[in-house]
Amino acid sequence: MKQWERPFGRSKPETVKGEVKIVEDRCKGCGFCVEYCPCDVLELSDKFNKKGYHPPYAEKLEECTACKLCEMICPDFAIFVIEKEEEID
Numbered sequence: 001m002k003q004w005e006r007p008f009g010r011s012k013p014e015t016v017k018g019e020v021k022i023v024e025d026r027c028k029g030c031g032f033c034v035e036y037c038p039c040d041v042l043e044l045s046d047k048f049n050k051k052g053y054h055p056p057y058a059e060k061l062e063e064c065t066a067c068k069l070c071e072m073i074c075p076d077f078a079i080f081v082i083e084k085e086e087e088i089d
């Protein structure tokens with residue numbers, strides 16, 4: 001009897017991953033994106049932008065699910081997310 005590789009012969013499930021883009025000089029370092037990211041992807045960096053604030057960076061980019069909450073919550077349109085599809089191993 002043939003064993004199915006997956007239930008009902010379905011292909012591997014796919015999950016959406018995100019690529020975070022930060023326009024550093026627009027950021028005012030409020031930390032909303034860092035605080036509200038449900039996956040703890042972001043951290044504020046130690047460096048300064050042109051305005052003298054600490055912009056965020058993606059500390060754990062592999063955890064990003066492209067939910068785009070950071071993009072929606074940023075008051076200065078300084079962060080946006082591009083979706084990329086990846087298969088789960």
Ligand code: SF4
Pocket residue numbers: 018020036037038039040041042063064065066067068069070071081
């Ligand atoms: S898209 Fe969602 S998971 Fe990814 S960094 Fe933004 S808030 Fe976090």
Ligand code: SF4
Pocket residue numbers: 026027028029030031032033034055056073074075076077078079
């Ligand atoms: S929410 Fe926007 S302005 Fe605030 S720290 Fe994040 S990127 Fe900067």
